[in-house]
Amino acid sequence: MRRDDRDEPFDDLFREIERMMNEMMNGANANVDFDSSSNVDNGFGMDTHVDIHETDDEVRVVADLPGVEKDNIELECDGKTLTISAESEHRQYDERVSLPTRVNEHTASATYNNGVLEVVFDRAEQSSDISLE
Numbered sequence: 001m002r003r004d005d006r007d008e009p010f011d012d013l014f015r016e017i018e019r020m021m022n023e024m025m026n027g028a029n030a031n032v033d034f035d036s037s038s039n040v041d042n043g044f045g046m047d048t049h050v051d052i053h054e055t056d057d058e059v060r061v062v063a064d065l066p067g068v069e070k071d072n073i074e075l076e077c078d079g080k081t082l083t084i085s086a087e088s089e090h091r092q093y094d095e096r097v098s099l100p101t102r103v104n105e106h107t108a109s110a111t112y113n114n115g116v117l118e119v120v121f122d123r124a125e126q127s128s129d130i131s132l133e
Contacts, residue, residue, distance in 0.1 A: 050084075050097055056123075059103050063117045065093065070112045077105035079124060084117065 053060040065073065067088040074085040079102050086093040103121035110119045 048093065048095075050095065052097065052100060054100050058123060059099055059101060059121045061097055061099075061117075061119045061121075063095070063097075063119075064115060065112075065117050066115045067091070068093070068115065073112060073117065075108075075110060075119060077103070077108060077119075077121070079103055079105050082119060086117075 102124040
């Protein structure tokens with residue numbers, strides 16, 4: 001069955017999925033020559049992984065940043081979003097991580113060891129009731 005692309009409302013989506021699949025499959029083949037003009041490297045790709053762990057008292061964000069020096073990592077948080085900016089010799093990484101709950105960004109502590117970044121936040125106090133007089 002042949003698909004008529006002119007009538008397909010999801011054509012752009014299908015093309016993007018196909019492009020990503022081709023990129024992923026070509027990346028696994030060591031014999032493929034990449035054209036540097038089409039190989040855009042705006043992140044750490046499959047080497048990077050971010051996990052968020054939540055308990056009653058804290059929120060813990062763990063990110064893999066292989067090949068990055070500790071001095072080349074910048075962290076910012078507004079209480080709802082953690083921004084991780086990192087840079088290695090060949091790559092730049094910028095990630096905005098939406099936190100599952102509001103945190104107190106002033107209590108944050110961060111460690112970086114063997115390519116693994118860990119940031120721990122205390123949960124923000126719940127909003128207090130406002131009494132109307």
